[in-house]
Amino acid sequence: xxxxxxxxxxxxxxxxxxxxxxxxxxxxxxxxxxxxxxxxxxxxxxxxxxxxxxxxxxxxxxxxxxxxxxxxxxxxxxxxxxxxxxxxxxxxxxxxxxxxxxxxxxxxxxxxxxxxxxxxxxxxxxxxxxxxxxxxxxxxxxxxxxxxxxxxxxxxxx
Amino acid sequence: xxxxxxxxxxxxxxxxxxxxxxxxxxxxxxxxxxxxxxxxxxxxxxxxxxxxxxxxxxxxxxxxxxxxxxxxxxxxxxxxxx
Numbered sequence: 001x002x003x004x005x006x007x008x009x010x011x012x013x014x015x016x017x018x019x020x021x022x023x024x025x026x027x028x029x030x031x032x033x034x035x036x037x038x039x040x041x042x043x044x045x046x047x048x049x050x051x052x053x054x055x056x057x058x059x060x061x062x063x064x065x066x067x068x069x070x071x072x073x074x075x076x077x078x079x080x081x082x083x084x085x086x087x088x089x090x091x092x093x094x095x096x097x098x099x100x101x102x103x104x105x106x107x108x109x110x111x112x113x114x115x116x117x118x119x120x121x122x123x124x125x126x127x128x129x130x131x132x133x134x135x136x137x138x139x140x141x142x143x144x145x146x147x148x149x150x151x152x153x154x155x156x157x158x
Numbered sequence: 159x160x161x162x163x164x165x166x167x168x169x170x171x172x173x174x175x176x177x178x179x180x181x182x183x184x185x186x187x188x189x190x191x192x193x194x195x196x197x198x199x200x201x202x203x204x205x206x207x208x209x210x211x212x213x214x215x216x217x218x219x220x221x222x223x224x225x226x227x228x229x230x231x232x233x234x235x236x237x238x239x240x
Contacts (some may be wrong), residue, residue: 016223032240047239050166050232053216054239090240110240111187118213118232119239120167131168133209134236 001075002058009077014033018073023095029110031090033083038137040125047080048066049088050118054078057117061109069105070133071096078119082113159185161195161225164232169210173200182225190221192231209235223224 001017011030018026033045062074075093083089092109096102113119121132124139129140163178168175182195189212197204211218213232215227225231 027234034201048166049239050164050213050216050234053213055234056216114237116237117239118166118234118237121234121238123168132238133167134238136209136236140168140171 001073001077002055002062003057003075003077004049004054004080006079006081009088009091011091014075014077014093017042018095020072020095022097023072024097024100025094025102026093027099029090029092029106030088031110033085033087033089033090035085037123037125038130040123040127042085043124044084045089045124046082046119046122047078049078049080050120051080053118056118058113061112062145063107063154064112065094065109069101070110071095071101071105073104074109076113078113078117079099080119090108114115133158159183159225159227161188161192162230163192164230166232167238169197169203169206169233169234169235172206174185186188187225189219189223189225189231192225193233196233197206205237206235 003025015028035042058076062076065071065074071094073095078090090105094102094106121131123130128138131140159184161180161182165173165176187215191206212236214223214229
């Protein structure tokens with residue numbers, strides 16, 4: 001199962017969708033809205049998507065993990081629109097007979113989603129609005145500005 | 159040849175719209191040539207070229223990919239979902 005939605009994600013529903021009696025392991029990943037980014041406090045996030053292509057890419061990610069590991073069921077749900085600190089932006093659940101495959105496939109799914117799915121995050125901070133594109137944060141509304149390094153992988157580095 | 163071009167994230171801010179419908183006289187225009195025409199229309203777009211991927215009907219394609227009538231082209235900055 002894969003889905004884009006604007007509504008609050010029900011983690012219970014995502015988990016329930018992969019539970020099977022022939023599976024002894026269920027792995028769950030939740031991406032949640034963090035209260036800081038690039039040294040600034042986050043007020044809220046917005047996610048936009050090229051929806052038709054994003055749905056197809058989510059389907060592709062699901063297919064890839066089902067092909068590469070002996071997992072029995074997977075669910076990937078990504079939320080779009082505006083969300084507050086603490087809310088779930090993406091949920092991935094995978095079930096398999098044994099735990100190693102569930103762990104690995106779940107990690108693969110989130111890593112892959114971050115690479116290929118046409119979804120973009122915008123951060124509303126106390127300092128202004130920043131559109132995140134890969135490693136860069138572009139201040140919204142200012143064309144031609146030099147992009148600032150988002151530093152999302154190295155807090156404190158500018 | 160009629161083509162729809164979609165803009166996302168910072169490119170949407172740069173062009174001022176989500177979508178552009180173009181009627182292009184020539185057939186067999188490549189994706190790269192289409193981008194050049196867009197860059198003529200939108201100042202600042204050509205500077206972004208190294209950061210953009212382009213998709214045709216939801217699949218990323220190279221610059222020499224031929225654009226056809228009723229294709230949906232999208233300019234994709236580096237993604238930040240998940």
